[in-house]
Amino acid sequence: MINTAEKRGRWLVLVAAVMLVVVFVLSFALGKYPVPPDTLLHVLWSKLTNAAKDWPDDIELVIFKIRMPRIFAGALIGAGLSAAGAAYQGLFRNPMVSPDVLGASAGAGFGAAFSLYLGLNFAFVSVNAFICGIIAVGTAYLISTKVKQNPTLGMVLAGIMISSLFTSGTSYIKLIADPDNTLPLITYWLMGSISSIRINELVYASIPILSGMFILFLLRWKMNLVAVGEDEARSMGINTKIMRIIIVSAATMITAACVSISGMIGWVGLVIPHFSRMAVGHDYRVMLPMSMIMGAGFLMIVDNFARMLATLEIPIGILTSFVGAPFFLYLILKRGNNV
């Protein structure tokens, strides 16, 4: 029985991975600038085989300078946030937890807002966002170590407190920012967007995101035990304290890095792990990779809408909640007991 469920899960992961590749290639074909599918396939194939370029410059620019960075960003950030969300939900044994629960997003948002306020250049904005995200979670963690009875609850509460501190800091900066110059920049930055991501930003951010995901991937079996309960995990010989530190660090690294280049993209980290669980069950060995695949696919698809819906760009952070929330509601109502 367990065997068949496991097999089914693996099959589903495989199917999802194939679909991810399809979505990935398809995303290159979508956008306001007309690129015929045969030209696109020809260009992609020529790049793979290193054949000579025989297509116009504007096609090259559209595919590789405009679409490619955002497709990679969508895949990376979607997978990262979903993995971080899945890890946190298991660690805190709470399905309402999302990657920003410990203050990573609020901290990163504050770092970015402050840097924009000071008029720093974009590289500093991202770096400061990342650092502040880490500081926020670090502080929440240090506070939680003082809570003796229930460190998990302590961490969530400390995270909520730190988040709200940083959020009010951000609000204060918005209040004193120049309303014509800085305030719009901060507001739109916080809204979340991957349309203007630069390729070198993406390369730097991919280091913490991919390594964090790799760590979580290695720990996926142990996460099963942590998700069951602390005492049970301890009885199975797992050092829950160290596990918690590792999972929190990896998930924080991912979240802060994602937010630092994209702004706040809500819902992905909360909803995708649920979808994944509905599809393949609670076993982290399949659920975690499934979350990553679904998250990557989801954000790539939503970004396709962001650039297709209107001639102007729609910030992806708005769309993720627009798409994510009703779909999530539908699933809850339809299969409420499985959530």
Next chain:
Amino acid sequence: MKKTKTLLSLLLVLLLVLSAGCSNGSPQEPVDVPESGADADSSSAKDSEDSTVKFTDSVGREVEIPADIERIAPSGPLAQVVLYTLCPDKLVGLASDLSDTQFEYIDSKYKSLPVFGNFYADTLNLEAVMSANPQVVIDIGEAKATVNEDMQGVQDKTGIPSIFINMELDTMAEAYRTLGKVVGEEEQAEKLAKYVENTLAEAKEKSASIPEESKVKVYYGQGNAGLTAVVRGTVHSDVIDAVGAINVADSQENIRGGASDISMEQLMLWQPDAVLLAPGSIYDDVDSRAEWQEINAIKNKKYYEIPEGPYNWMGRPPSVNRIIGIKWLGNLLYPDIYQYDMDKETKEFYKLFYHCDVTDEQINKLLENSTHKY
């Protein structure tokens, strides 16, 4: 699981190859493919690109731009306003949609233009810009800290030369002349620059003639309570400074710019001589709000609504609309010093800048709550 791993690694290899493929994007021989999917205009644009000129923009970036520019994309609403005044028919798209009330002053043929979005709102759709095939992308306004990288980024991604022109109140005339050269509309640019220069010079001379003690104290309020003050020293308050009046909202010196909410008590302490209310604020019912009757300016009927159409005359966006704003506010607060016939001035300004013959009815609508109030 094994299959998944193989698949994932395959995917990873694909990604790596792709990214490697693009990073060595050395300039290979561009070969024109006729059935490329780009529209027919691209060939004509390519012809004129044959002759390019070097242009150094306001932040020192050297950009090769076509010598003969017929197709321009604005990068934001400010650029849109300015380019509309200078060369409306060269715009291939808009940064933001115009409302129906704005189209009372702007020819409806521009309704069909695509909307690209605003770069600094992260809504600029680069592919939509490319589809419209402009020869140059122009950003106009106050220089943001990152404007250099920003415009270079747009240029790298679209392959379209992208330039920034600094335009604030005191650099407006110069900006028009520069832009006129870039887009080949020197005659119109000179007319607009002259108008701007004359208006500013007149205002400078006239405001200097007003002795400090007889300067009018002005409160500029907005929002649905009228208590969001436009603070002195911001671009939206520039017009008040330029005509030689005093914006009373300067107590927030620690607050760098910005509109900030004040209390009724603060306003009573300030006791401004005149109150300016933003369009859509509380002008219509301020005389029925009891607490406002404690303000002398309200009691004495010295409160006005700022004209709007197609843009607010005091800013929002802070662009050329402020030029007519200076004439209007000067005339409103100091009619003996700024002796303008505002009906005539409005007609002239709208003709020159917005290419629009305003009717007497429109003028009355613009000025009924200020200059025409009595």
